[in-house]
Amino acid sequence: MTGVPDRYQVTIVKYGTRAATRAEVYLNYQLYREDDGPIGMDYFFWLVHGEGGTLVVDTGFSPEGGRARKRTLLADVPTLLRHFGVEPAGSPPVVLTHAHYDHAGNLGLFPSSAVFMARQEYEFWTGPHAKRTMFHHSVDDVGLEQVRTVKDEGRLHLLDGATEVLPGVEVVPLGGHTPGQCVVKVPTSDGVVLLASDAVHYYEEYERDMLFMSVSNLVEMYEGFDRIRRMVRQGEVDHLVAGHDPATLARFKPVDGPFGHLAATIGQLGG
Numbered sequence: 001m002t003g004v005p006d007r008y009q010v011t012i013v014k015y016g017t018r019a020a021t022r023a024e025v026y027l028n029y030q031l032y033r034e035d036d037g038p039i040g041m042d043y044f045f046w047l048v049h050g051e052g053g054t055l056v057v058d059t060g061f062s063p064e065g066g067r068a069r070k071r072t073l074l075a076d077v078p079t080l081l082r083h084f085g086v087e088p089a090g091s092p093p094v095v096l097t098h099a100h101y102d103h104a105g106n107l108g109l110f111p112s113s114a115v116f117m118a119r120q121e122y123e124f125w126t127g128p129h130a131k132r133t134m135f136h137h138s139v140d141d142v143g144l145e146q147v148r149t150v151k152d153e154g155r156l157h158l159l160d161g162a163t164e165v166l167p168g169v170e171v172v173p174l175g176g177h178t179p180g181q182c183v184v185k186v187p188t189s190d191g192v193v194l195l196a197s198d199a200v201h202y203y204e205e206y207e208r209d210m211l212f213m214s215v216s217n218l219v220e221m222y223e224g225f226d227r228i229r230r231m232v233r234q235g236e237v238d239h240l241v242a243g244h245d246p247a248t249l250a251r252f253k254p255v256d257g258p259f260g261h262l263a264a265t266i267g268q269l270g271g
Helices: 063-068 077-083 119-125 141-152 203-207 218-233
Strands: 008-021 038-050 053-057 115-118 156-159 163-166 169-173 182-188 191-197 239-242 263-266
Touching: 008 077, 008 182, 038 182, 053 163, 063 141, 115 119, 115 141, 119 141, 119 156, 141 156, 191 218, 203 239
Parallel strands: 115 156, 191 239
Antiparallel strands: 008 038, 008 263, 038 053, 163 169, 169 182, 182 191
């Protein structure tokens, strides 16, 4: 990347929620010697707008995927996309941070978009271990078939390392939660945003070194925390956006309008 990077606005959009317990969401929770208790989990996708273009980061769970897991859909995803300035038929590029049902559902809404995913992620979910119970519970076969269709149509771009997908916007594979879990770095007028997706589900998870219950590689997940901490410490990242924390929206600028309670922004267009 050369010159001054384009600046963008990031919109964090909450589309679903669920009620859980701490023992359900944290791996081997008994090791922390703390009482169990309730914890919420929110579901987000993220939109990037700027002179450099528009980018969709993850596509949420499908209505069928949500119902199968008894998740609460707060608003129709296509409606939210259009309300916040994205027309799926307009072919905006899409980043899939990983292939889990709540991040790679609804890919069929984007019939002509270029789609970016880590090569290791694609190869794992089209490989021999994808059907094993400890992995398969987190994906939808329909969603995986949509990813294969995108590949067959020549629209899937497989990333082997940190890759700029819009001017100044970088997708970085970390692994850990899934073999090709990615994070996305976005420069804004308010500083650089790291969309951590499920490299960091909860701020507490990151701050206390507590692993989420679904992990493909324990060491890589811990190392992902460490890498993000270095980004923050060295001034490479100014704002960390967790993937499922109900506290996320309150950390950033609220949005006005009919879906304002479901969104927040970082940065200003033209800022």
